[in-house]
Amino acid sequence: MITFKELYSNLDELKKVNLAQRKKMAIRMKKLTKSSSFKAKVAKSKLKVAPPEKLKIKAQKKAKEKIISKFYPLYKDMPLSARVKVDQQIAIKYGGAIAKMSQKLIPVMKAMEFEKVKKAKEAKANA
Numbered sequence: 289m290i291t292f293k294e295l296y297s298n299l300d301e302l303k304k305v306n307l308a309q310r311k312k313m314a315i316r317m318k319k320l321t322k323s324s325s326f327k328a329k330v331a332k333s334k335l336k337v338a339p340p341e342k343l344k345i346k347a348q349k350k351a352k353e354k355i356i357s358k359f360y361p362l363y364k365d366m367p368l369s370a371r372v373k374v375d376q377q378i379a380i381k382y383g384g385a386i387a388k389m390s391q392k393l394i395p396v397m398k399a400m401e402f403e404k405v406k407k408a409k410e411a412k413a414n415a
Contacts, residue, residue: 307368334408337401344390347397351389355382 305313320326338346356363359382360374378386 335405335412337405340394343394343397343401347390347393348386350393350397351386352378354389355386 355378356374360366360378363371363374366374
């Protein structure tokens with residue numbers, strides 16, 4: 289019998305969802321963002337600095353955006369299937385570059401995060 293640890297050892301496999309599931313999640317999130325409890329949660333989260341794991345993910349996204357804007361300027365105009373293909377090519381071809389760029393972007397993202405929190409606290413104090 290397979291153990292729990294063996295089943296959930298590779299979390300990357302669990303994060304892959306198909307297009308229908310993605311659309312369902314988008315609809316659910318759209319409804320959720322309208323609720324007052326969610327708005328309060330978001331306002332509270334703006335007053336905290338994101339943990340290092342989230343900063344790393346943000347830096348990776350920023351690095352990927354830079355690669356996309358440089359090598360695939362028409363990315364936003366592409367259909368979804370073409371974007372999926374381009375994402376796969378980027379992961380294969382520019383994965384190392386994205387990793388290096390994200391490491392250099394982490395201090396920048398951290399500074400931006402502190403600035404965001406500072407502005408949110410000032411806005412709360414002024415309101």
